[in-house]
Amino acid sequence: MFVNLETILLQAAPGGGSPYFSLLFMVGMIAVMYFFLIRPQAKRAKEQKKFAESISVGEKVITSAGIHGIISRVNEDGTLQIEVGRGSFLTIERSAVSMELTAAHRKKTDSANTASVK
16 A cells, blocks of 8 residues: 555645645655756766866876876877876766765865974
């Protein structure tokens, strides 16, 4: 037996409920889903794309797989060559660089540098 929230609310309403209430309920649910699920995800994807396009040679980055490296070359086919050790290079896609991990790493190293200066 399947009972949904709308059925319960319509049964609780005096007079059997109104078709406008049902329509308003559905519009409200769609609005909630848009503002709490779809919009933030699209915003995050847009920021990640902007970050991937803005990285340049010499920056320290962390990939989504957790590999730390320094960008040594930006290739024209959308890939990056990163140096992971002396003389060790990996070629990765731009989209593999993690914005969140790189930002967290930068924040941690900046706070460590300011603490050592004081």
